[in-house]
Amino acid sequence: MALNASTGKYFDELETRSAAAREAALLADLPRQIAHAKNNAPGFRRILKGVEPARVNSREALAGLPVTRKSDLVDLQKLDPPLGGLNATPLAKLSKIFISPGPICEPEGASRDWWRSARSLHAAGFRSGDLVINTFAYHFTPAGSMIESGALALGCTVVPTGTGQTEMQVAAIADLSIAGYIGTPSFLKLIVDKADELKVDISCMKKAVVGAEYLPPALRAAMASRGISVLQCYATADLGLIAYESTTAEGTLNEGMILEEKLLLEIVRPGTGDPVNPGEVGEVVITTFNQDYPLVRFGTGDLSAVLEGPSPCGRTNVRIKGWMGRADQSTKVRAMFVTAKQVGEILRRHPEVAKARLVVEGEVGSDRMTLKCETAATEPGLAEALVATIRDVTKLRGEVEFVPPASLPNDGKVIDDLRKYA
Numbered sequence: 001m002a003l004n005a006s007t008g009k010y011f012d013e014l015e016t017r018s019a020a021a022r023e024a025a026l027l028a029d030l031p032r033q034i035a036h037a038k039n040n041a042p043g044f045r046r047i048l049k050g051v052e053p054a055r056v057n058s059r060e061a062l063a064g065l066p067v068t069r070k071s072d073l074v075d076l077q078k079l080d081p082p083l084g085g086l087n088a089t090p091l092a093k094l095s096k097i098f099i100s101p102g103p104i105c106e107p108e109g110a111s112r113d114w115w116r117s118a119r120s121l122h123a124a125g126f127r128s129g130d131l132v133i134n135t136f137a138y139h140f141t142p143a144g145s146m147i148e149s150g151a152l153a154l155g156c157t158v159v160p161t162g163t164g165q166t167e168m169q170v171a172a173i174a175d176l177s178i179a180g181y182i183g184t185p186s187f188l189k190l191i192v193d194k195a196d197e198l199k200v201d202i203s204c205m206k207k208a209v210v211g212a213e214y215l216p217p218a219l220r221a222a223m224a225s226r227g228i229s230v231l232q233c234y235a236t237a238d239l240g241l242i243a244y245e246s247t248t249a250e251g252t253l254n255e256g257m258i259l260e261e262k263l264l265l266e267i268v269r270p271g272t273g274d275p276v277n278p279g280e281v282g283e284v285v286i287t288t289f290n291q292d293y294p295l296v297r298f299g300t301g302d303l304s305a306v307l308e309g310p311s312p313c314g315r316t317n318v319r320i321k322g323w324m325g326r327a328d329q330s331t332k333v334r335a336m337f338v339t340a341k342q343v344g345e346i347l348r349r350h351p352e353v354a355k356a357r358l359v360v361e362g363e364v365g366s367d368r369m370t371l372k373c374e375t376a377a378t379e380p381g382l383a384e385a386l387v388a389t390i391r392d393v394t395k396l397r398g399e400v401e402f403v404p405p406a407s408l409p410n411d412g413k414v415i416d417d418l419r420k421y422a
Contacts, residue, residue, distance in 0.1 A: 009249075011122040014261040015315045022317065026264050029289055031057050034065075036088060037294040043076060043085025044296060059275075062297065063266065067273040067285055069299035070238060071328050073104045083107060089292040098142040098237065106142055106237045109292035115142070115240030116260055117150030120233040123246045123258075123313075125207045126180050128155025133172060135161050135183030135191075136212070142237050143212060147182050150241075156180070163187060166194040173202045181208035185215045185230065192226065209233055220253075232257070234323060236300055238293075239263070239286055243320055246313040256307040256319035262289050265318060266297070267306060269355075270327040270414050271340030272347065273297065281305045281412035283327035284320070301328045303412035329415040331360055333367045333396055342393050343414045346371065349389050352379060357408050358398070360417045367419065369398035374405050 010016055035053035037044040047066055056062055068076075068086075076084030082097060082105040089109060091097070096108040108114055126132065132151055138144035138160060151158050159176065161169055163183075169191045172178060181188055188208055195202045208223065208230045215232050223230045231245040234257055243257035259265055266275050267282040276282040284300045303326065307319040330339040343358050355374040362368040371390060375382075383400045390398035 010315065011119045012261075015119075015317065017316065019310075019316055019318075022261070026289075027057055027059075030062065030264065030287070031055075033287070033289050033294055034296060036291065037296050040088035041086050041294060043080060043083075044294065046085070048296065059266070062264070062287065063273065063275055065273075065297050067268065067297045067299045068295070069328070070104075070236075070301050071299075073238075074102050077105055081105075083293075086295065087292060088294050094292065096142075096145065098140060098145075100141045100237050104237070107293050108142060108145060109290075111292075113149050113153035114290075114292075115146040115149055115235070116262060117147050117233070117235065117241045118153040119150070119260060120231075120235075120241055120244030121147070121150050121154055121156075121180075121182075121209055123244055123315075124180075124209045124231040125229065126151065126154055126156055126209070130154075130156045130179040131159065131176055132156050132180035132182055133159045133161045133169065133178050135163055135169070135181070135187050138162055143235075146235060146237075146240060147209070147233075151182065166190050167198065170195045170198060170200050170202060173205055174200050177204040178202075179204060179206055181205055181210075181228070183208075183210060184212050185210040185219055186213060188223065188228075188230070189219055192223070192228075203227060207231075211235060232322070234320075236302075238295060238298060239288055239300070240290075242284070242286065242300075243322070246311055246315060248312055254311045254313050256311070257322045258311055258313075258315050258319055259317045261317060263287070264289075265306075265320070267304065267320075268299070269344060269347075270303070270329060270412060271342070271344030274344075279305055279308065279410070281321075281324060281410050283412070299327070301326055303327050305410070305412075324412060327412060329413065331415055331417045333360055333369060333394075336394065336396055338369070338394050338396065338415065340414045343371075345393050346386070346389050350382070350386060352377075352382065353386070354405060355408055357413060358415045360415070360419060362419060369394075369396060370401050371398055372401045372403050372408060374403055374408055376405055378402050 031053045034056045094107045095110040098106045136143035211233045233244045235241045264287040266285040284302045288295045303324040304320045310316045353373045357372045359370045386400045
C-alpha cells in the first residue's frame with residue numbers, strides 16, 4: 001500500500017527497504033508463486049512439470065527452471081488459445097484482453113494499478129489532482145490502459161487523447177491547463193512543435209513520462225529548456241512496468257533505471273537460461289508475482305545490464321542500464337537460420353568456454369562463420385570438438401578462434417553479422 005503517495009518523496013516504504021530485506025521477501029514468496037502457477041495455469045503446469053515448488057527458494061534453484069520467452073507466446077497461444085494457458089485467473093474473471101502484433105494476446109486483471117505503473121509516474125512527479133494527457137494508444141495494445149491505471153491510482157485526472165490530431169492535443173493542454181504528458185518522446189516533440197507553430201502557450205505542462213521508443217538526449221534537453229522534465233519508463237505488454245528513471249531532489253537525472261518492487265530480475269546469456277556475471281550485458285528475464293498472469297522466468301528478448309550500487313535518489317532496488325537492444329538475435333547463413341539459442345547449446349556442451357560470439361563474415365553466398373571463444377586454457381582437441389559441435393548444432397561448417405578471457409565486447413551480442421549487403 002502506498003504511503004502518502006500523493007505528496008511523499010517515495011511511493012511507498014518498499015522503495016527504501018534494505019536490499020537484504022527485499023531479497024528475503026522475494027525469495028520467501030517465490031515457492032508460493034511457483035506453486036500458484038503450477039496449480040492454476042495449465043501452461044505452466046506443462047512447462048514446470050517435475051518441478052517441486054518448495055525447492056525453488058533461491059536464485060540458484062530458480063536458474064534451473066526453463067525460460068519462457070516472448071518469442072514463444074505465438075506458438076503457445078495457438079496451442080492453447082487465447083493466453084497459452086499461462087493465465088491463472090479464468091478468462092471470464094479478467095478485465096481486458098489486448099491483442100498486440102504477432103498476434104499475441106495479453107490480459108489485464110481487475111485489481112487497482114494492475115500493471116504497477118503508478119510507481120514510475122510518482123517518481124516523475126505526478127501527484128493526486130494533476131490533469132494529464134495520455135497519448136498512448138487505447139486500442140488493441142495495452143499501453144494506454146497500462147499507464148492510465150497507474151495515473152488513476154495516484155489520483156490524477158486523465159484526458160485519454162491517444163495518438164494523432166496534434167492541434168487538438170495542443171488545445172486540450174492549453175484549455176485544461178494540463179500538467180503532465182504520457183506517451184512516446186517523438187509524439188511529445190510533435191505536440192510541442194505544433195504549439196510553437198500555432199503560437200499557443202503550453203507552459204502549464206511541466207512533466208512527462210515517456211516510453212516505447214528511444215529518447216534522444218537532445219530531445220530531453222530541449223524539453224528541459226522549456227521547463228518540461230522528461231523521465232522514461234521501461235514496460236512490456238506482458239509484464240507491465242519493469243523499471244523507471246528517477247531524479248535527485250534538485251532534479252538531476254540519476255543513472256540507470258530502478259527495478260519495480262514486485263519483480264525478480266535475472267540477466268541471462270542470450271539463447272540460454274544461464275545468469276551472466278554482475279555488470280555483463282544479457283537478456284532481461286523476469287519472474288512476476290502477479291496472481292492473474294504468473295509469468296515465471298519470462299524472457300523479454302531485451303538486452304540490459306545491472307548497474308552497481310543503489311540510486312542517489314534513495315531508492316534501494318537494483319538498477320539496470322535500460323534497454324540496450326534485442327537479445328533474440330538470428331541470421332541466415334547459406335540459407336540456414338542460425339540463432340542465439342544454438343550458440344547457447346554449443347556453450348552448454350563445452351563448459352570450458354566461458355563466453356562466445358559467432359562472427360559471420362564474407363559475401364552472401366560465400367559466408368564464413370567463426371566462433372570466437374573466451375577460455376583460460378586451451379585443452380588438446382577442444383578446437384576440433386567445437387568445430388564438430390558447430391556442425392552438429394547448426395548443420396553448417398564453422399571455424400573456431402580462441403581469445404583471452406574478458407576480451408569479447410560486453411554488449412550482449414552472441415551473433416555478429418559483419419557481412420555487407422549493399
